[in-house]
Amino acid sequence: MSAVTDAVPRPARPNPIGQSVRDSLVVAKRNLIRMSRIPEMIIFGLIQPIMFVVLFSYVFGGSMTIGGTTDSGVYREFLMAGIFAQTVTFATAGAGAGIAEDMHKGLIDRFRSLPMARGAVLTGRTLADLVQTALTLLVLAIVALLVGWRTHTNVGEVLGAFGLLLLMGYAFTWIGALIGLSVRTPEAATSGGLIWLFPVTFVSNAFVDSDQMTPWLRHIAEWNPFSATVQACRELFGNPGVSTSGAWPMEHPVWASLIYSALIIVIFRTLAVRKYRSATA
Amino acid sequence: MPGAIYAEGLVKTFGDVRALDGVDLDVPEGTVLGLLGPNGAGKTTAVRCLTTLLRPDRGRAVVAGIDVLAHPDQVRRSIGLSGQFAAVDEYLTGRENLQMVGQLYQMTAKAAKARAGELLDQFNLADAADRPAKTYSGGMRRRLDLAAALVVSPPVMFMDEPTTGLDPRNRQQLWEVIKQLVSGGTTLLLTTQYLEEADHLAHDIAVVDHGRVIARGTSDQLKARTGGERVEVVVHEREHMATAAEVLRGFGKGDTTVEEHTRKLTVPVTGGAKLLAEVIRELDTRGIEIDDIGLRRPTLDDVFLSLTGHVAEAGDEEDGADGASGTPADSRGRKRKKETVK
Numbered sequence: 005m006s007a008v009t010d011a012v013p014r015p016a017r018p019n020p021i022g023q024s025v026r027d028s029l030v031v032a033k034r035n036l037i038r039m040s041r042i043p044e045m046i047i048f049g050l051i052q053p054i055m056f057v058v059l060f061s062y063v064f065g066g067s068m069t070i071g072g073t074t075d076s077g078v079y080r081e082f083l084m085a086g087i088f089a090q091t092v093t094f095a096t097a098g099a100g101a102g103i104a105e106d107m108h109k110g111l112i113d114r115f116r117s118l119p120m121a122r123g124a125v126l127t128g129r130t131l132a133d134l135v136q137t138a139l140t141l142l143v144l145a146i147v148a149l150l151v152g153w154r155t156h157t158n159v160g161e162v163l164g165a166f167g168l169l170l171l172m173g174y175a176f177t178w179i180g181a182l183i184g185l186s187v188r189t190p191e192a193a194t195s196g197g198l199i200w201l202f203p204v205t206f207v208s209n210a211f212v213d214s215d216q217m218t219p220w221l222r223h224i225a226e227w228n229p230f231s232a233t234v235q236a237c238r239e240l241f242g243n244p245g246v247s248t249s250g251a252w253p254m255e256h257p258v259w260a261s262l263i264y265s266a267l268i269i270v271i272f273r274t275l276a277v278r279k280y281r282s283a284t285a
Numbered sequence: 286m287p288g289a290i291y292a293e294g295l296v297k298t299f300g301d302v303r304a305l306d307g308v309d310l311d312v313p314e315g316t317v318l319g320l321l322g323p324n325g326a327g328k329t330t331a332v333r334c335l336t337t338l339l340r341p342d343r344g345r346a347v348v349a350g351i352d353v354l355a356h357p358d359q360v361r362r363s364i365g366l367s368g369q370f371a372a373v374d375e376y377l378t379g380r381e382n383l384q385m386v387g388q389l390y391q392m393t394a395k396a397a398k399a400r401a402g403e404l405l406d407q408f409n410l411a412d413a414a415d416r417p418a419k420t421y422s423g424g425m426r427r428r429l430d431l432a433a434a435l436v437v438s439p440p441v442m443f444m445d446e447p448t449t450g451l452d453p454r455n456r457q458q459l460w461e462v463i464k465q466l467v468s469g470g471t472t473l474l475l476t477t478q479y480l481e482e483a484d485h486l487a488h489d490i491a492v493v494d495h496g497r498v499i500a501r502g503t504s505d506q507l508k509a510r511t512g513g514e515r516v517e518v519v520v521h522e523r524e525h526m527a528t529a530a531e532v533l534r535g536f537g538k539g540d541t542t543v544e545e546h547t548r549k550l551t552v553p554v555t556g557g558a559k560l561l562a563e564v565i566r567e568l569d570t571r572g573i574e575i576d577d578i579g580l581r582r583p584t585l586d587d588v589f590l591s592l593t594g595h596v597a598e599a600g601d602e603e604d605g606a607d608g609a610s611g612t613p614a615d616s617r618g619r620k621r622k623k624e625t626v627k
Contacts, residue, residue, distance in 0.1 A: 023391070026388075027388075027389060030385060030388045031385075031389075033385075034374060034377060034385050037376070037377055037381060038376040038377065041376045041417060042376065109372065109375075110368045110369070110372035111372050111373075113333075113338055113366070113368055113372060114366065114368065114372040114386070114433065116337070116338050117336050117338060117361060117364065117366040118361060118386065118390060119358055119359075119361040119362040119389075119391060120389040120391075124389075282340075
């Protein structure tokens, strides 16, 4: 083992931002390789939203009033923005479980003992989740087109809507990262990452017209960060059921969605990186 | 001048538990210190403090000449850590794992790739290099974990219970790897629950209990403090006991303990297996038939019992029947390793 003797500690990288980006990409690559070797995770991640598309459009469609009509085709178009948005938020659970597992298996200890950028382990994970979310969204959009969903605007606006969805998904994975670092087991991170998403995604305009809710519930739904993105997508897709409420996030949904997502990233990234620095398995 | 690993008055509390209660360590460059102690003694906490994973509440630590609390990131460039859990990504191949670690040590992708290849050869993992690590055996994973800690050939290494959970053959293999490593001049701090392991690998041993270093020395010094080896004989016929006692007195370095009802005699000795053979020959010459004879060496339990007056809780359950001293507490405590000759 002659190589052991000529120990040369590497010099510090002159550029901390460059190092941070590079380390994050190394970790992202590791997570993508990992995901590609557990294809069943991706498959299950796809089945759930597809099931929701089918269940909601055929079970609820026809009994839901959107824009004064109960036409199930109208509901299907209304529904898709909601399903897309809910699907991207479910990446939270994946990020949380992945990071909790890394803690559990001692990988976080290894990473923390390496001279790498502090936030890179978490950034790498959230970036890998973003790639997975994008793939899921692509498949889901194809299924949505098959069941009759259509957009009625230009390509730029449609892409803009998907951009907002990905940004929100990315923001939510930082919440997942914090959950993953806070719980003891990957199982707890999965359920802990999912449970709170149900009230958040259901007390919103995703599946029903929030204008028809009782006032206090409507208020929550309209200011729910999740609703802003759904509203923005409906507007950008040209889909029916855009809320006519005077609440600020409903009147300026694109801005509201951007601001909310940016706020979530800033707050939860700060908390998660701080937690990571002191993380003990 | 402080050694390659130096700690002074390290204190770390978790709630009510004082995991480290003023630990001092000094490991000269190029030597191996074995941190010996039962589960929960504070070994892992000490390693975590020295490797920047945990901030001590009080105290000072210097690793590779760098203040750990002031410049943790510089310390990270100079250390390798191999943990209790084999911390490799099981879905990545051995090669991918090592390449990733190399890049995170800030090597270029090309250099990391070359280094990964070298290490895989060195650690006998070349054949399995492109298989996901989850297909590896326990011993292979430990080797991969160790290889990952050696990517930049760090001058200072930490290994937290490197062989816990390994079978004897794999343990032996890993010992060889570690010996080669330290012969190259690496300073190593190793934690273990096994006196035998510390014996094998470490120049110096620090015994830790309840967050304190309670004894330091070479393994021989510690064993001497513990009372050293004993020969234990069980004779077949009760009437042979007096003669057997006479024989043992001739070889012994202390009083012979005689236990009538189990026909067992015990005497402290020095001289190990060679002496044991002589004892057997002498007993044979005198026509004494024996049921059992063994050389008992002090184990971690013995070291603990003699140093602290309480039993280390990590030992495996062996037959604890010890005739030399009668109290139940003692017979539970003195689980000695027997090398029985039949």
